[in-house]
Amino acid sequence: MKIKSFCPRLRKQLGFTMIELLIVIAILGILAVAVLSAINPIEQINRGRDTGSRSDAEQLISAIDRFYAMTGYYPWNAAVGDPATVAWTEADTTFLALQAPLLACPILYRLSEVPAGFAGDCNNEPGTQELKLGFVSKLDGTADNPLYVYHAANAYDSTYVCFAPQSNAFQQEAAERVSSGTLPGDYPPTGVGYARTDDICGPEGNCICLP
Template sequence: MKIGSKLPLDREFWLVNTEYVMKKSLAQGFTLIELLIVIAVLGILAVAVLSAINPIEQINRSRDTGSRSDSEQLIGAIDRFYATKGYYPWTSGANQDDDLAWSTVGSGLWTTSSGGVLGQLSSGGTQELKSSFTDRITGPGYNNLFVYKSAGQGNSLYVCFIPRSGAFESDSTTRCSGTLPPDFPAEACGTADMSCLP
């Protein structure tokens, strides 16, 4: 074969050479060292991903998101009750003061009985809340919700909870260390800064 001449285009030549190369590479396989290196790299990547994700923080953040959603649902139910009846469920009529002292949902006047606030908002009253919701937020092990409203028509209704995740705790601390609205509950800031809605 001369220099510069074309390579043989014989099909059989290429098939034989390709087959030889593939058999040789398959026969060798991976060495033990190569396998150990791959396993070590995968282990390092797994540790890095798990430490970046921090599963406990993710679980706590999802619980806080659930508490925030429940707070929004409770505020919405109370607002709808007020729009329908003209007074709040913790008062007995429109002529009473609409203030509500700092209270824990599920205790005292927040019972699910027909005279309690949750009872008036659920099946015993306007049916703004499902009984499964009221059972869940008053059940054991649930992150308590706290409700507050100062007297006056322009004042907001606040539903608060103690955050469990670092992200929600940071937001709560930032809010409590800043300028707060005049009707904001003083109990929400202190030893454990609470996450409050609206």
């Protein structure tokens, strides 16, 4: 009699143990998927590149802001009162000042220094040393994700530096900012849902734009 009464209790206990075991297995499976996603080597590499691009963009914006605070105009201008507008332009040494007598002077040299042997004309300006020349060479190379500068018409508008996100995490961040409905009025339209043959803002169509 005791044996018969013991068996149902044993089966009940074993049943609960099996359910608990299945729950644990399910949780471990979910965690395994999450861990594998987190350590996806390609995603990690792309996220590292995006983090580097964000850091470079912050450094460039800071240099432009310091130049403006010191001179009263932007590095693509020649004097106070020149138009502040700059179209969506890649930040390399082909980005020249927009007014005479600096039309042959790259703005990156104005923000750093004019290198020896430079064949252009920076109107005898030595550069403001806001950026290291090595940083300029980095932006001028092809290994890194390009940065793009944009400034709307008003001098008080923000200067934006943008890049195409390569990682899923940064692409999601860009999409969430665009879909929030709170973009500033001076935000670069090129960075929002932009689609053209060269995929300038990446496959998702939205750039990361700072600030």
